[in-house]
Amino acid sequence: MQTKTVVRIGAVAFVALALTVSALQLRMSPGPVEPDRAGAPLAAGTNTLWPELVRCQSIGAAGATDRDCLRAWAENRRRFLAPGARPAAVLPTAPVVNGSASNEAGIGVRDQTARDAPGEAN
Template identity: 35%
Template sequence: MDSRTLARTGAFAFVGIAVTLMAVQFSDRERREEPLAVAQVAPLPDPRRAALRACRDMGEAASRDPSCLNLWSENRDRFLGQVTERPAIADHPEPVG
């Protein structure tokens, strides 16, 4: 066998072994990784959200209800990041349905 053929055969064997070892290592790593446990935290009840849903469920009558109008205004201001001097949501009565 001439030296050139021997060098090519050795190079192909080296590359083949390297690829095989790399594939084994990556497949072993995937098996060992355990999924991360994520703690599920129950969200705290939000009175503003409950009041907004009550206004939503009122339908068209909510557009004439002062408490719903104030609530929507506060929610819009909160969403837009505007500072208001209105009382907090706890001061609002429940919408009349």
């Protein structure tokens, strides 16, 4: 057999295998689905706006014209974008490596508290 023919047979076998695996995967019934908890509030009493936002999400496109949903979304935006809405303690700080820190542009900034060794060029 020629090399070209062997490669074609291998490619056809690979595609057939991929189709078979895909068909078997689609036939399998999914198990019980757990609810997504990523967007859930941390504590029950911390966010009284949460039930209204969930209701607005559940009504779909009708939420874009619902007066209560528009108010809830405006309040949610106000809370999220308010100055000081997130604690400063969780904001990342610039790492200090070998006596220098990075500024916002990513350019090394010399530590102002460090003293140059005698005879070192500035």
